[in-house]
Amino acid sequence: MAILTALVVCPEHGKIIINTDSQAVINSFYKSKNLHSISPRRFNKINNNILWSSIHHIIKTLSLQVKFIKVKAHSGDQFNDIADIQAKLGRTQPTPTTILHDHLPNQTITLNWNEEIPLDKDVRKCIGTILNYRQLDDHLNHPSLKIIKDSTKSKLIDWALSSKWFHFNGRNDTTSSLHTKDLRWRTRCSTLTLPTLDIMN
Template sequence: MGSAFLISGPKKFEFNVNITDNPLAFKAELIAIILVLLVCLKDANITIYVDAQAIINIFNQLKKESLQQISRGKRQYNAWWILSFKIIKFFNLTVLLVKVKAHDNSEYNNVVDKLAKEALNNDPVFIDPRLLMYKGNVCWNHNPIEKEVTIMIKHIRETQWIEEFFNLHRNDCWNNSEMLTEIDWSSTFRVLKGNTKLTNFSEHELNSFKVKIWTEELPTLDNLVKRKPHVYSSKWKYPMCLKDKETYTHLWKCEHLGQVNRNVKLADLEHQKGINAKMKKSANKSKLVANKLDKIVFHDMSPLTSR
């Protein structure tokens, strides 16, 4: 990824550099700011125009903190932020960041974008991690961790868990490129994780049940026969209909089970109506509450048919 800057005055100066170590747009903008600070004169007043509002927000927040407070922070690229404020303090600089619209067809913006693209053809620059060091750097595979350490460890463990999970023989059906690209994995794991703010047995059981549904590992007869063939017979039928074998697919398509689901929904509807009637009786003294209860609508479940 290319990183570039342009100094418009008092003397025009251009510079670009190729970054290959964890190249991200946020990091490229931050490194460009640091490079500008390095070439500034002492006691200078600087106005830097950037198109990343996130960098401006973090910079304005860190201006109010000491270097010691910044070093204790857990934000991404904290070592780079420490370096930038060390330079500001060492050269006694007064720095103001101003937001500009990205790709706004302005003269200087177009020049910097062109420099950043041209930097891709340059030799990559290597920055010695010792230059970023405040008290020490935590590394992974000899590379400095640029994000918050606990989050990095969490992501590493999650990646290892996913790799172990997909390497299981029962998950061979997921190990093909077409299937992996068709699934929205971020949404899938968000649903499987459920409420991440709670850690208890009920949440654990619910999440475990979701995974079993997703991987077709519910204790249906076809799965139980694989685990304990000496206990379960492959000739047994699904006990709800006694017609077909109990497989994962039949569990959701059985006509008898569809009727059971409709009966449960109708019973739940009647139960809700009974609760509503009791609430109306207890709310006779308050017309406001009674009027609100009258507006409750119950949907008729009777037309539902199984698929």
């Protein structure tokens, strides 16, 4: 986003030099430079493809020459430090920044989740993440956990102590199969899913 907001205010035919401590940003910029020549399938596997489409569209529209210079992180570069501070402040904003992408020439296909959030990453990974959240939500709302949720609301559970109990390893070997069985037993105890006779019947 920092690159996008910087380029938006640049004059036409400008020569822009961007200092960044992120090699990943530089690599993604050059990787996404020829968006018009790659297939929609490969395009939708590029992370933040809406952002990169917008950046390259601005560069082309304003006829900009953009050059990246890699600087060392936390090296005292004044403008890089300012950018880091602004990025951290941006993460705390309650209203997310939305990029209008319907007019972008390279953005021919954009899937929206819940008719609201555009998926601008690898679709398979996004769907996997969504399903993981759904499974977690289903698990937390399972009837067998109601007593735990009620006890949590009533502050009857010491979660700090519970965490120590979960992570305690009495086997002195992190790769022990017996330690794995211990963890499984603790999980089943805490979720009331031990195969006891009353549950099995």
